[in-house]
Amino acid sequence: MNQRLVLWAWERHEDLSFLGRGEAAIAPVVVTVTLAGTTATTTWRRERMQFASGAEILPVIHVEAFDRLRSPVLNTEQKIVLTDTIIEVASRYPARVVQLDFEARPSQRAFYKAVLNDVRQRDTHIRLSLTALASWCVGDRWLQDLTVEEIVPMLFRMGRDGTRIRDGYQRTGSLPAKECNDSVGLATDEWMPTSVSARRIYLFSPRPWTRESFDAISKRVPS
Numbered sequence: 001m002n003q004r005l006v007l008w009a010w011e012r013h014e015d016l017s018f019l020g021r022g023e024a025a026i027a028p029v030v031v032t033v034t035l036a037g038t039t040a041t042t043t044w045r046r047e048r049m050q051f052a053s054g055a056e057i058l059p060v061i062h063v064e065a066f067d068r069l070r071s072p073v074l075n076t077e078q079k080i081v082l083t084d085t086i087i088e089v090a091s092r093y094p095a096r097v098v099q100l101d102f103e104a105r106p107s108q109r110a111f112y113k114a115v116l117n118d119v120r121q122r123d124t125h126i127r128l129s130l131t132a133l134a135s136w137c138v139g140d141r142w143l144q145d146l147t148v149e150e151i152v153p154m155l156f157r158m159g160r161d162g163t164r165i166r167d168g169y170q171r172t173g174s175l176p177a178k179e180c181n182d183s184v185g186l187a188t189d190e191w192m193p194t195s196v197s198a199r200r201i202y203l204f205s206p207r208p209w210t211r212e213s214f215d216a217i218s219k220r221v222p223s
Contacts, residue, residue, distance in 0.1 A: 005221065006058060006202045007209060008185075015050045018211040025056040027099055027202065030089060033082050035065040035072035040081035058129065059089050063102035074111040083118045090126045099129035099152070109142055116147050129183075134158050134165045137180035144179050152202050153180045156187035166191055173197045188217045196222045 009016065009028035016026055028049050034041045051057070063082065065072045072078065090096045104112050119126060129150040136143050137153045138161070153175055158165055165175075173195040174181045184198040188205045201221055205213060 004200055005218070006200060007214070008060070008202055008204045009049055009209070010204075011045060011047055011062075012208060013047045013049070014208055016055070016209055017050045017052050019052060019055065019214070021052070021054060024203075024214070025058055026051055027058040027060050029062050029101070030059040031085060032062045032064060033085055035063065035074065035078050035082075037070035038073050038075055038077065040078040042081065042085055056095075057093060058095075058097055058099055059093055060099045060101055061085060061089060063100065065102065065104075065108060072108075074108060079111065079115055079118065082115050083122070086115070086119050086128075087123050087126065090123065095127070096123075096125050097127045097129060097149075099131065099150075101131045103133065106142075113146065120147050131185065132180065134175070135161055137175040137177040138165055138168070139176075141177055143177065150183055150200075151180050152183045152185045152200075154185040154204075155193075156185065156190045156204060166193075169193050186221075188213065192220050193222055 005024040006027050007016065007024050009026055011029050014028070028045065030045050032043045034043065086098055090098045102112065116128065119128065128148040129152060130146065130148045132143060132151050132153045134153045134155050143151055155166065155169060169175060170193050173193065174197045181197055183200040183202065184196055185202040185204060186192060188203060203217060207213070
């Protein structure tokens with residue numbers, strides 16, 4: 001991907017046909033994989049999404065593994081389903097790039113690492129992008145051994161550590177973990193840093209995108 005701006009499009013109706021060539025790429029959630037108990041369920045996007053011919057698309061797989069009633073076992077079957085889904089999604093798009101969106105408790109990290117390794121072993125042409133909690137790029141540091149081409153730290157909805165992380169980023173324009181500084185995720189309704197070292201900026205909007213909202217946020221995005 002070469003676009004500097006990438007618009008996330010979550011599971012809701014989105015009409016992004018207003019985007020002109022070169023204005024922004026689009027990262028839509030195309031499937032959600034739910035891990036609960038011993039099962040893995042795939043739910044393909046239900047909401048309609050419109051975009052102009054020739055738009056650059058980065059498909060996103062959202063993974064949910066926090067069912068309070070049926071905590072996921074994270075067994076071999078679930079690993080196979082998630083791996084198969086990644087490979088299937090990649091096969092549907094010419095660039096063969098897939099972004100994974102998940103939160104991982106410490107006890108779940110070995111599972112996700114195994115999934116990424118399995119994808120690599122089965123298809124060496126897939127390029128993987130991964131969204132990341134900002135805390136993973138500050139003190140946690142478990143991302144450095146992952147076999148992915150891109151990590152996108154999300155500098156929004158950060159919780160109790162948000163102020164400290166924002167202050168540090170505002171001072172330096174980067175995060176402590178070097179693997180987290182090629183891309184960054186920001187929200188249209190939250191703080192924007194004055195400078196960004198990242199080559200790509202992903203934008204989350206809590207409301208459907210419009211020409212007006214895109215133009216407004218484009219003026220606020222740091223250079």
